[in-house]
Amino acid sequence: MHPVRVSIPSFRSENNSIEKGYTVFKIEVLMNGRQHTVEKRYSEFHALHKMLKKSIKPPEIPSKHVRNWVPKVLEQRRQGLELYLQTIIMENGVLPKIFLDFLNIRHFPSVPKTESCGSFDTESEESSKLSHQPVLLFLRDPFLLPSAHDSFSNVVMEGVIHGVFYPDLQPR
Numbered sequence: 001m002h003p004v005r006v007s008i009p010s011f012r013s014e015n016n017s018i019e020k021g022y023t024v025f026k027i028e029v030l031m032n033g034r035q036h037t038v039e040k041r042y043s044e045f046h047a048l049h050k051m052l053k054k055s056i057k058p059p060e061i062p063s064k065h066v067r068n069w070v071p072k073v074l075e076q077r078r079q080g081l082e083l084y085l086q087t088i089i090m091e092n093g094v095l096p097k098i099f100l101d102f103l104n105i106r107h108f109p110s111v112p113k114t115e116s117c118g119s120f121d122t123e124s125e126e127s128s129k130l131s132h133q134p135v136l137l138f139l140r141d142p143f144l145l146p147s148a149h150d151s152f153s154n155v156v157m158e159g160v161i162h163g164v165f166y167p168d169l170q171p172r
Contacts, residue, residue, distance in 0.1 A: 002089050005030040006103065008082040011074060023074055025081060029103050038104050045081055051098045052088070059087040 007028050015021040025045075027038045045061060052058040062080030066073055088099060100106075 002095075003031055004089050004095065004103070004105065006082070006085045006089065008078050008085070011078050013069070013074075021069070023069075023077075025078060027085070027103065029105065031105055036104065038102075040102070042077070042081075044102070045084070048098065048102045049084075052096060055096050055098070056088075056092060059084055059091070 008025050009028055011023050011025045013021055013023055022041050022043075024039050024041055027040060029036055029038060042064070046064055049058055049061045061084050062077050066077065085103075089095065092099075
C-alpha cells in the first residue's frame with residue numbers, strides 16, 4: 001500500500017463577476033499520518049493530466065465538457081476525479097514530482113544510499129544536485145559579541161548552546 005492516500009469528499013460552486021462560474025474540488029491528502037486539504041478546479045486537473053502524459057501513462061480523466069451543472073453531474077465528476085488521483089497513486093511506485101506538487105506534498109530527491117554523498121569514480125547527476133542547507137544560522141555569536149543594548153540575556157539561546165556544546169555542565 002502506498003503511503004499517500006487521497007479523497008475528494010466535496011466540491012463547491014464559485015461565481016464571481018469577473019469570470020463565469022466554476023467548481024472547486026476539495027482534496028484531502030493523507031501522508032505519513034498527516035492530513036492536509038488542497039482545493040483545485042477542473043482546469044488544474046486537466047493541466048496536471050497534460051503534464052503527466054509527458055512522463056507516465058495516466059488513467060483517463062473525466063470529460064472536460066459537462067452539459068449541465070446539476071449536482072448529480074458534478075457528483076459524478078467528483079467521483080471520477082477521485083478515482084483518477086487514486087489510480088495514479090496505485091499504478092506508480094514512485095509518484096512524479098508534478099503530481100506531488102499538485103497535492104502540495106513535499107518531496108525529496110530519492111538517491112540510492114550508496115550514492116547519497118556522490119561516488120568517487122563518477123558523480124551521478126542526482127547527487128550533484130544535492131546541496132547542504134544550514135539548519136541553524138547565527139548572525140552574530142551570542143557569547144563573543146554580546147549585544148550592548150540587550151540587558152536581558154536570551155535564555156532559550158543560552159540553554160540550547162549549553163545543551164548542545166556542554167551537555168555535562170549543570171545549570172547555575
